[in-house]
Amino acid sequence: MTFKYENVYLNEVSTIAGPYENNGPLGRYYDKVYNDFYCGTKTWEQAECRMLIDSVDMVLYKANKLKNDIDLHISGDLLNQIVSTNYASASIGIPLIGIYSACSTSVLGLIIGSNMVDKEQIRNCLISTSSHNNGAEKQFRQPVEYGGPKKKTTTFTTTGAASFLLSSKKSKIKVESATIGIVTDLGVTDSFNMGAVMAPSAAVTIHNHLKNLKREASYYDLILTGDLGVYGKKILVDYMKTEYNIKLKNYNDTACMIYDLEKQPVYAGGSGPACLPLVFNSYIYEKMLKGELGRVLLVATGALLSPSMVNQKLSIPSISHAISLEVTDDIL
Amino acid sequence: MTFKYENVYLNEVSTIAGPYENNGPLGRYYDKVYNDFYCGTKTWEQAECRMLIDSVDMVLYKANKLKNDIDLHISGDLLNQIVSTNYASASIGIPLIGIYSACSTSVLGLIIGSNMVDKEQIRNCLISTSSHNNGAEKQFRQPVEYGGPKKKTTTFTTTGAASFLLSSKKSKIKVESATIGIVTDLGVTDSFNMGAVMAPSAAVTIHNHLKNLKREASYYDLILTGDLGVYGKKILVDYMKTEYNIKLKNYNDTACMIYDLEKQPVYAGGSGPACLPLVFNSYIYEKMLKGELGRVLLVATGALLSPSMVNQKLSIPSISHAISLEVTDDIL
Numbered sequence: 001m002t003f004k005y006e007n008v009y010l011n012e013v014s015t016i017a018g019p020y021e022n023n024g025p026l027g028r029y030y031d032k033v034y035n036d037f038y039c040g041t042k043t044w045e046q047a048e049c050r051m052l053i054d055s056v057d058m059v060l061y062k063a064n065k066l067k068n069d070i071d072l073h074i075s076g077d078l079l080n081q082i083v084s085t086n087y088a089s090a091s092i093g094i095p096l097i098g099i100y101s102a103c104s105t106s107v108l109g110l111i112i113g114s115n116m117v118d119k120e121q122i123r124n125c126l127i128s129t130s131s132h133n134n135g136a137e138k139q140f141r142q143p144v145e146y147g148g149p150k151k152k153t154t155t156f157t158t159t160g161a162a163s164f165l166l167s168s169k170k171s172k173i174k175v176e177s178a179t180i181g182i183v184t185d186l187g188v189t190d191s192f193n194m195g196a197v198m199a200p201s202a203a204v205t206i207h208n209h210l211k212n213l214k215r216e217a218s219y220y221d222l223i224l225t226g227d228l229g230v231y232g233k234k235i236l237v238d239y240m241k242t243e244y245n246i247k248l249k250n251y252n253d254t255a256c257m258i259y260d261l262e263k264q265p266v267y268a269g270g271s272g273p274a275c276l277p278l279v280f281n282s283y284i285y286e287k288m289l290k291g292e293l294g295r296v297l298l299v300a301t302g303a304l305l306s307p308s309m310v311n312q313k314l315s316i317p318s319i320s321h322a323i324s325l326e327v328t329d330d331i332l
Numbered sequence: 333m334t335f336k337y338e339n340v341y342l343n344e345v346s347t348i349a350g351p352y353e354n355n356g357p358l359g360r361y362y363d364k365v366y367n368d369f370y371c372g373t374k375t376w377e378q379a380e381c382r383m384l385i386d387s388v389d390m391v392l393y394k395a396n397k398l399k400n401d402i403d404l405h406i407s408g409d410l411l412n413q414i415v416s417t418n419y420a421s422a423s424i425g426i427p428l429i430g431i432y433s434a435c436s437t438s439v440l441g442l443i444i445g446s447n448m449v450d451k452e453q454i455r456n457c458l459i460s461t462s463s464h465n466n467g468a469e470k471q472f473r474q475p476v477e478y479g480g481p482k483k484k485t486t487t488f489t490t491t492g493a494a495s496f497l498l499s500s501k502k503s504k505i506k507v508e509s510a511t512i513g514i515v516t517d518l519g520v521t522d523s524f525n526m527g528a529v530m531a532p533s534a535a536v537t538i539h540n541h542l543k544n545l546k547r548e549a550s551y552y553d554l555i556l557t558g559d560l561g562v563y564g565k566k567i568l569v570d571y572m573k574t575e576y577n578i579k580l581k582n583y584n585d586t587a588c589m590i591y592d593l594e595k596q597p598v599y600a601g602g603s604g605p606a607c608l609p610l611v612f613n614s615y616i617y618e619k620m621l622k623g624e625l626g627r628v629l630l631v632a633t634g635a636l637l638s639p640s641m642v643n644q645k646l647s648i649p650s651i652s653h654a655i656s657l658e659v660t661d662d663i664l
Contacts, residue, residue, distance in 0.1 A: 089515035183421035
């Protein structure tokens, strides 16, 4: 399902990052960083919640807005019952749409919000997401203290939170179109190889987006997936070529950008719902504002991993959503 | 945040129910029932997934549609990582928006879908939700086999699934308006008293809905919450009177309708995302088609319960969403 928009702009963004992200190559771009995993709270879940609240406060501060000025908040995260979102929302107090789409949450939220802004059903909205390395490891794999060895294909869940402000007020970045993904399941059962799980769903969504809009991949100055990791990125490039005869050229993956893969102990790269928006809302956003990138397709990829279902020997489904952002003509 | 719609109709509904629901007073209204908790699968999670797929197949069959005719599926459930939704979607194959809003999922889905249908961004959409008693008990409280005694205020998670078909094609029931809720947290920490957790959020949403549309509660032939239970229902009536001076008269709660509270061992009544749509999509829907009810406000109430956060001694937040359905003039 592909939408075209006429009336939606990205007005402001924010990024809150944890210690590994701060030590990564994009550290200097983040709005606020925490150098420990607790962020002044007593638990990892509450730390994630703290970062989510910070990201909302930060985007409002940067946009010179109050909470009362905002019509709607769309948010989701990786924790069970999306508790970071729900507990943060109790103190934020903006009407909430809670979503769950694993690491594709940010773009799904942007799509729901863009549809409502485009037709003036709301004046504006915030979209947020978050993830926390230790909280996610504990929930999906093993407690970090257990110290189990990991495969090279494993990705490292990003600690951080990010928010976006959308409205119909013109800005330098227009939300131009978007495609909602379809759940795909090619039978991968290895929860330590999320790149292989997600690459086919990213391919399906990119293909559908380009086909529905009658575009070539070269239309975009950058196609940015998040987060397939080193191996998933290679699978996607191969899969697009073999299955659809599409050559991805101006292409990168946020898992491979957020950390220094040679120096940091992050296996195949970053993951988690916060990974793509941390990279986009900092480094890429700045490049777009400077006019160095004109058209960017963000493709958020989500592995719909469930420990219950993996224990039942079922394979892992995946979904990816895409949104097209374009620098408005007057500053190009 | 309140929306008014001009162009959205409820075209068809479906209900799939489990054994306790089949034995309840509305048993004869359901489209399909299972008399065991496994529904032909090997686990409770896969059983819930089976019912969700059934509910989609059933609503398509009743509407004489194919999956290819449907633009979008909006779905959520109570299991971690909304696995019923995600695993069902892998076989359904319709573009998916996955949402998490606990027992308020159905109405949140109806609102997102109505916004898109109303402005012709999509031709139509399905909204689904599901829950499973044993799966939910295991995840949120204790395994059923443990047999722990429960408080009278406990609700009994409904086993079932339901789907709605929305489009701009005129039908007897129009989606007239809706209000997205705000997360409220009044400090309740008792996970065996969800009615007390949710009643204040239901009150806030009903009050905002009526205020934003300049309506009295008596505008509606029925205000139907789901699912506060016997005690939560009383709290809501008191709270509305004390806090807002609103007298709820044409009011009922689906938790108190889905089971025979005197004969079935269900404590304070039904709960789970499937409870409200099982009651609405069967008994109430039929009453609207017959013209016995003209204006109905559905208020789905969700306790954002998380075992992690309860173990951290935090209170339980809640959110409620409301949607207004009206019988179209020509058949009244």
